[in-house]
Amino acid sequence: MAAFEDTFQTIDMLQNEHLDVRAVNMGIDLFDCADRDIDRACKLVKEKIIRHASPLVGACQSVSRRYGIPVVNKRVAVSPIADVMAGHGKDELIQLAHTLDEAAKEAGVDFIGGYSALVQKGMTNSDRALIESLPEVLSQTSRICASINAASTRAGINVDAVFLLGKILLETAAQTAEADGFGCCKLSIFANMPEDNPFMAGAYKGIGEPETVINIGVSGPGVVKRAIERLCQSGQCTGLGDIAEQIKSTAFRVTRCGELIGREVAELVGAEFGIVDLSLAPTPEVGDSVGEIFEAMGIAKVGGPGTTAALAMLNDAVKKGGAFASSSVGGLSGAFIPVAEDSALAKAVEDGNLCLEKLEAMTSVCSVGLDMVVLPGDTSAETLAALTMDELAIGVINKKTTSCRLIPVPGKKAGDRAIFGGLFGESPILPIPNETSDAFVHMGGRIPAPLTSLNN
Amino acid sequence: MKDYILTVMAQDRVGIVRDVTTALTSLEGNITNVSQTVMCGYFTLIVSVQMPDERTQLEIRQAVERMGSVGEFEVNVRPYRQANSSRPYKSQHYTLSMMGKDRKGIISRATAYLSDKDINIDDFYAYVLDGRFVMLVQVSVPENVDVEELQTELELLGREYDLLVHLQHENIFRATNEVRPVMDLQRKN
Numbered sequence: 001m002a003a004f005e006d007t008f009q010t011i012d013m014l015q016n017e018h019l020d021v022r023a024v025n026m027g028i029d030l031f032d033c034a035d036r037d038i039d040r041a042c043k044l045v046k047e048k049i050i051r052h053a054s055p056l057v058g059a060c061q062s063v064s065r066r067y068g069i070p071v072v073n074k075r076v077a078v079s080p081i082a083d084v085m086a087g088h089g090k091d092e093l094i095q096l097a098h099t100l101d102e103a104a105k106e107a108g109v110d111f112i113g114g115y116s117a118l119v120q121k122g123m124t125n126s127d128r129a130l131i132e133s134l135p136e137v138l139s140q141t142s143r144i145c146a147s148i149n150a151a152s153t154r155a156g157i158n159v160d161a162v163f164l165l166g167k168i169l170l171e172t173a174a175q176t177a178e179a180d181g182f183g184c185c186k187l188s189i190f191a192n193m194p195e196d197n198p199f200m201a202g203a204y205k206g207i208g209e210p211e212t213v214i215n216i217g218v219s220g221p222g223v224v225k226r227a228i229e230r231l232c233q234s235g236q237c238t239g240l241g242d243i244a245e246q247i248k249s250t251a252f253r254v255t256r257c258g259e260l261i262g263r264e265v266a267e268l269v270g271a272e273f274g275i276v277d278l279s280l281a282p283t284p285e286v287g288d289s290v291g292e293i294f295e296a297m298g299i300a301k302v303g304g305p306g307t308t309a310a311l312a313m314l315n316d317a318v319k320k321g322g323a324f325a326s327s328s329v330g331g332l333s334g335a336f337i338p339v340a341e342d343s344a345l346a347k348a349v350e351d352g353n354l355c356l357e358k359l360e361a362m363t364s365v366c367s368v369g370l371d372m373v374v375l376p377g378d379t380s381a382e383t384l385a386a387l388t389m390d391e392l393a394i395g396v397i398n399k400k401t402t403s404c405r406l407i408p409v410p411g412k413k414a415g416d417r418a419i420f421g422g423l424f425g426e427s428p429i430l431p432i433p434n435e436t437s438d439a440f441v442h443m444g445g446r447i448p449a450p451l452t453s454l455n456n
Numbered sequence: 457m458k459d460y461i462l463t464v465m466a467q468d469r470v471g472i473v474r475d476v477t478t479a480l481t482s483l484e485g486n487i488t489n490v491s492q493t494v495m496c497g498y499f500t501l502i503v504s505v506q507m508p509d510e511r512t513q514l515e516i517r518q519a520v521e522r523m524g525s526v527g528e529f530e531v532n533v534r535p536y537r538q539a540n541s542s543r544p545y546k547s548q549h550y551t552l553s554m555m556g557k558d559r560k561g562i563i564s565r566a567t568a569y570l571s572d573k574d575i576n577i578d579d580f581y582a583y584v585l586d587g588r589f590v591m592l593v594q595v596s597v598p599e600n601v602d603v604e605e606l607q608t609e610l611e612l613l614g615r616e617y618d619l620l621v622h623l624q625h626e627n628i629f630r631a632t633n634e635v636r637p638v639m640d641l642q643r644k645n
Contacts, residue, residue: 004581004592006633011553011622013632065604068624253632260631260638326638 010253018222018288019254020070021261022281024060025198026271027205027213028052030079038092041085042099049076049100052212052269053107059268063261071261072219076104077203078114082130090129094136101141113203115146118193121155121446131161134168138183139175145201151191151392153399157447159389165189166385170408173377177410180418184407185372189388191395191402196275197331202368202403212271215331218258221280222288224250224314228296243297244317251278251321259326277331278322279367282342284425290335291344302344303354311335312365332401334367340420340427341372350428364394369402374418374429377410384408386437389447397450457486457506459536460516466529468499475523480505483519504536547596549578549626550603552610556619558589566591569613573606574598589619594626
């Protein structure tokens, strides 16, 4: 038996500190379902998803019970639909989206990702059709998550696609206006989108992945926060290096839980085990917040000076602990700062301590990006595009993943509150200063790929 | 040579293991296994030892007792017999944890339940601190036992005593606390 003290610590993490497996995501390849006949394509897609994903929920429950660790979300990610559906137009894509939604519902999973297009260097006809279908798809379906890769370090930033997406965001928000523009919560725009990310809205099954694969998203902001608090309260903390060590060992435990669950679920459902994503994913629940970790580290007001440094250290320590725990680490693997989904971050916005510019700075040292950031309803498509380009540029230049989930809230202005509910949370609307970049966005074209030498 | 199992119980102090092993060595014994525990300031030792054929149980006990002050060591000596511990079926290791307010009869009730289900206790640890009861038991659950039913019944039993009860496969504790790769744990199963 593991030492009693260690056993109790694990029990404590499970019972009192929100240690859970945040997402078990099954990747399913759909390229063998491609067909020029849309009805036949829909039939094949539905059959394949239900065949593979139906055992997922039962397998997660069984493994969860065996180890006494909650598995919060069971999800599916499919091959990028714009590629699977090459040759089809917008109407056919919407029809397929409804099929995906139904298949997810029948399989009992809460979200299905992969309504995606990779357009970092240019758009095919089906990529464009998929992007143009997003307002309808995100407003008419409940389980579909969409993601667009609009930039990469090897290709640069596709400004035309980003501007189009700015318009699409406004249209999607308008079509879900009664829910504060909720449709936009299900759309992520990426630079360097990972192929094995288990977290929504950005999960899709990459081209280089196996036929079916299980990817795991662990959680842990609450566990990390408590570990730091325990160290500080013990009076034995000798500095930030000590806190980094504490985060590392906590990340080790959290990652191990993820790998154990992932491998067993994969075996039960007959899929390959893929990766564990180390990302600290907060929920709106108090005690499960990345913002509260900064507070535990001594940042009295999240967003104040020192926040970026604290986040950098946190992110790095999580990776070090996780990388030692498992050789199957992948996905995004950083700390998330989704404003509406993290009660302490939303509170910091409400108190005026956390602004858009600081959030952008923070994303240069963590994953993902300007995530679940709510904006005034009258924000222009150009401004949404320019904000997205700023964020994608951080990813492109730093050879890392960044993304945007921006939600312009129809009829509301800065300081008003947007409420999405559930895991999506709520947040005050952030003001956008200096909205004067229209001409820059109108230039269009592509920002070229950056130099990858001369790194100083 | 003959094999013996010997137990010693005494109030804990420095030097008990030295005293016991010195006594056994002086009788030309060869110690083959030792395990000790200290709880609430009391020390217990269990030793297996090989002795020359001519030594008697009485002789061994007295030799050890003489090493302590009068009445200090409570010593038991038994000839060793091969334990019949091989069970006819495979089992999996689980950890049962029970935590909550201390009340009489919890341990006997829980262990009676386990015994009725033919579940062997491999390791046991329980204490009461400031009225809070904590029990941690490693058990071998035969593979033909329905673990989910076991978990439900144990949780119900815990509710009777106002205790939080969890029965979890040991791998969750090993995975989170040991350095060895997770794949090793799964290969072992």
